[in-house]
Amino acid sequence: MNALPTPPLAALVQMTSGIDPATNLGTIDRAMAEAAAGGAVMAFLPEMSLLIDRDRARSAAHIARETDNAWLSALQGLAQKHRIWLHTGSIALLADDGKRRVNRSHVIAADGDIRARYDKIHMFDVTLPSGENWQESAAYAGGDMIVVVATPLGQLGLSICYDLRFPELYRALVDRGATLIAIPAAFTVSTGEAHWHVLMRARAIETGCHVLAAAQCGQHDDGRQTYGHSLAVDPWGVVLADAGGDMEGGDYTLTLVPITGGAANSARQAIPLDRSRANRNIDF
Structure with missing residues (x-):
């Protein structure tokens, strides 16, 4: 009897990124080495993986346009070094117009080539019941792709x-x-406790997709605290892995998750949302 093919592994890297990109890059290097040794074909980093700093004046020294950003080049080098694909989570870059920043993800192939870019569309402009106030649009421009x-x-x-x-x-x-x-x-603790798991499962269920969410976790150098609980959810809404909310004294937590290729099709066949949309008598 022929053995079933082994599903490829994704690696979720949970971090407590700080205000020094060089330190964060060293953490990423070690996490990617462990991911590659564990057989992962692709590693996923959290939002603002290379720099978390609410002090805009202090962080400005590390913010440049993509073409001038040495930290992105370093991440490309790590993908080549460890021979695995990398989703950078996101990094802060100066927008091309030089006026505001962008919160940008990159997908980097194992040869170091950038295969995709995405700028965060929705800005986190909220005042939470906890009293926390966040106004991302004051510094960041939203994407449109x-x-x-x-x-x-x-x-x-x-x-x-x-x-x-x-x-x-x-x-x-x-x-x-x-x-x-x-x-x-990089979810806040209060919103993470209230909404993180249910929203992640909802996005997986309603799309029939695997959801891979690498997260920031713990107390950061700039004073903020993030929720953690990096999650992998399958297209049926089953939580495949949860990295938890405690870094246990380390600077990263690595979670390896098998991604079953046929799971999306199976979920979509069981709950045929596209067919139901096509057959309805009203357009929303």
């Missing part, structure tokens, strides 16, 4: 953190062929 890219794990739809709350984006990703979705994040 919907991106799906071919990877060794399947057709990957790109999104970042607060995008999670806008299901119409994920419908558009599926319409463009996505079979799995990346949602790197």
Whole structure:
């Protein structure tokens, strides 16, 4: 009897990124080495993987346009070094007009080539019941492109953190062929406790996609605290892995997750949402 093919592995890297990109890059290097040794074909980093710093004046020294950004080049080098694909989570870059920043994801192939870019569309402009106030649009410009890219794990739809709350984006990703979705994040503790797991499972169920969400976790140098719980969810809504909310004294947590290629088709055949949409008598 022929053995079934082994599903490819994704590696979720949970971090507590700080205000020094060089330190964060060293953490990423070690995490990618472990991921490659464990057989992963692609590693996923959290939002703002190379730099988390609410002090805009202090962080400005590390923010440049993509063409001038040495940290992105370093990430390309790590993909080549470890011979695995890399989803960078996101990094802060200066917009081309030089006025504001962008929160940008990159998908980098194992040869170091950048295969896709995505700028976070939805800005986190909120005042939470906890009293936390966040106004991303004061420093960041939102993106305007919907991106799906071919990877060794399947057709990957790109999104970042607060995008999670806008299901119409994920419908558009599926319409463009996505079979799995990346949602790197730096969720606050209060919103994470209330909404993280249920929203991740909802996005997986309603799209029939794997959801891969690498997250920031713990107490950061700039004073913020993030929720953690990097998640992998299958297209039926089953949580395949949860990295938890405690870094246990380390600077990263690695979670390896098998991605079963036929799972998306199976979920979509069982709950045929596209057919139901086509047969309804009303357009929303």
